[in-house]
Amino acid sequence: MSFLLSEREVVLKSWPPDRPLKEVVWVTLVAKGFETNEEAAAFGEHLKTSVAIVCLATKQGVDMGEGNPTSSVNEAWLREQGALGQRERLVDDIHGLTVVPDDDLNKIMHISGKGSVTAAPGLFVESMHELEKSPSNQPKRAILGVHLLNFACMNPEALAKAVLAFSAVEELGQGEGWSEKQRALINELASQLEESGAGDVEKLEIADGLRRSFFRLSLRQGVKRVLEELGLADQIREWDRLYSIRSGLFHGTTQLSATETSKFANEALDFCGRIILLKARQEGVQIPEIANSNFGDF
Numbered sequence: 001m002s003f004l005l006s007e008r009e010v011v012l013k014s015w016p017p018d019r020p021l022k023e024v025v026w027v028t029l030v031a032k033g034f035e036t037n038e039e040a041a042a043f044g045e046h047l048k049t050s051v052a053i054v055c056l057a058t059k060q061g062v063d064m065g066e067g068n069p070t071s072s073v074n075e076a077w078l079r080e081q082g083a084l085g086q087r088e089r090l091v092d093d094i095h096g097l098t099v100v101p102d103d104d105l106n107k108i109m110h111i112s113g114k115g116s117v118t119a120a121p122g123l124f125v126e127s128m129h130e131l132e133k134s135p136s137n138q139p140k141r142a143i144l145g146v147h148l149l150n151f152a153c154m155n156p157e158a159l160a161k162a163v164l165a166f167s168a169v170e171e172l173g174q175g176e177g178w179s180e181k182q183r184a185l186i187n188e189l190a191s192q193l194e195e196s197g198a199g200d201v202e203k204l205e206i207a208d209g210l211r212r213s214f215f216r217l218s219l220r221q222g223v224k225r226v227l228e229e230l231g232l233a234d235q236i237r238e239w240d241r242l243y244s245i246r247s248g249l250f251h252g253t254t255q256l257s258a259t260e261t262s263k264f265a266n267e268a269l270d271f272c273g274r275i276i277l278l279k280a281r282q283e284g285v286q287i288p289e290i291a292n293s294n295f296g297d298f
Helices: 037-057 075-080 121-131 143-154 158-173 180-196 201-213 219-229 233-251 258-282 290-295
Strands: 002-005 008-015 026-030 089-091 106-108
Touching (some): 002 037, 008 121, 037 121, 037 143, 037 290, 143 258, 158 233, 158 258, 219 233, 219 258
Parallel strands (some): 089 106
Antiparallel strands (some): 008 026
16 A cells, blocks of 8 residues: 655555564554665654654654664574575664665564554545645644644543643743733833832842743643644633543542543543634644544634
8 A cells, every 4th residue: 555745656565574564563654766875864854744744634643753763673583593684684673763765675573463453544544645836834833732642542541642732732832922012011010110129129029920930831822822823712711621621630639530531531532623724824833624524624
């Protein structure tokens, strides 16, 4: 099964390769024909970002790894055992992005395991085709939120799922700041305190605190600014409702059953996922249509 990304064919394969997709935990995405390692690595990063967006939109979640090997095997021992030919090279089983020579001499050793895939790969490939139509499928501000929400989708623990979802939106809000008018008012207040507080250490300390500490929005103010920019100003009450449940659970003032906690986590994921995907769309990404079913109309 394959799809095109930036006019280059990407082949979706099961891993280990001798088993069908429905029986494996891991898959590989293979693209060939690059002239340099640098070109291949750049395309690989582009592919990872695209996969993260699609897996969030399809509400499946994906762990693309950090480029680290999953195991280690002694190459000399393999040659002694006849498991590696004279011209063949041993390639690490990398969890993440790796670039290897484009020939048939690569040998990857792996440890077998059991698993299941519950989502049809056709939906993934179709969504990748949709994403390719984007004016830009590389969001800048929304990208960390996309990654955090992928981890939230994968996490089996309800509270961890909710925390990751909230963190994705809070991080997005940290890029916000006071407006020019607000900064002018802060400076004006600080100046008034300085003028009236000659010799009054406490007043001067407050003025200094105004100038140094209040130039960054609070978490809630940052989130509110993000919602306003996305045309969701009326959703701040829903954010407050969900966040108050989160705070209550972590501070012991709210008690929920396992079923209620799971329902809350899914509500948080849906709400935060919609915000992050809308931000990605604002940055030029064409969100795959399946997101409408999982996160509301786009």
